[in-house]
Amino acid sequence: MAAAVIEQRPTPAGLGRRIASGLMAPFLYKSTGSEADEYHKWYFNTMVWKRTTWMGVETWKSVSDMWNYQEILVDLKPSLVVEFGTNQGGSAMYFANVMRQIGQPFKVLSVDVTHERLNPIAQRDPDVLFVESRSNVPAIADQIRDLRKDYPGKVFTILDSDHSMKHVLSEMKLLRPLLTRGDYLLVEDSMLNGHPNLPGWGPGPYEAIEAYEQEFPNDYTHDVDRENKFGFTYAPNGFLIRN
Structure with missing residues (x-):
């Protein structure tokens, strides 16, 4: 005969200690301020981001960034998502999946200089x-203009192609006349060149943002709350809302 399982409930005193412990935890176990950077370095150096997939397709992103992006998409409800840097196509699929749940007409435009790595699973998505093509050429600007006519509304744009300062700056300048008030721009991989990863990388996306803002200081507002929400991001200084 099986022994009876007796559920043991905490005594009032024990319950009180648990509540007190929970309330005091933020004061007793304060952050040193280094955890986010150390976790960021671990996340990058272990290359776990290269082993992250969406529906079976590699998606080289921070998973906390991806969660943040879907929250932004739900709030923004864009009609057009523009991605510079396709790679295998996992993130383009992800954006399309989120947009289908939002439930309004949309298109995802994903641009890359080569489709050698593009996964056939992603390629079959009807909404992408x-x-x-290169992302910083006039033909891409023309395509975005045409898509804005077909899909009027807000635009969510993410830069994740060539991570050199010169290239990212040229992408930002290409988008300048194309994005309007309230549109969202994500400049990814600004964590390179010591922000905090790969200090020897050389000027990259972070420096491109700085250079752009020196030239056009009133174009964007930094969405600091979004940037800081999960403690670390692959896009430091790169959550931007068009003014």
């Missing part, structure tokens, strides 16, 4: 337009 994959374009093989």
Whole structure:
């Protein structure tokens, strides 16, 4: 005969200690301020981000960033998502999946200089337009203009292609006349060149943002709350809302 399982409930005194412990924890176990950077370095150096997939397709992103992006998409409800840097296509699929849940007409435009790595699973997504091209050429600007006519509304744009300062700056300048008030721009991989990863990388996305803002200081407002929400991001200084 099986022994009876007796549920043991905490005594009033024990319950009180638990409540007190929970209330005091933020004061007793304060952050040293280094945890986010150390976790960020671990996340990057172990290359776990290269082993992250969406629906079976590699998606080289921070998973906390991806969660943040879907919250932004739900709040913004854009009609057009523009991605510079396709790679295998996992993130383009992800954006399309989120947008379908939002439930309004949309298109995802994903641009990359080569489709050699593009996964056929992603390529079959009916709501993603994959374009093989450099991202900073006039033909891409024309395509975005045309898509804005077909899908009027807000635009969510993410830069994740060539991570050199010169290239990212050229992408930001290409987008300048294309984005309007309230549109969202994410400049990814600004954590390179010591922010806090790969200090020897050389000027990259972070420095491109700085250079752009020196030239056009009133174009964007930094969405600091979003940037800081999960403690670390692959886009430091790169959560931008068009003014």
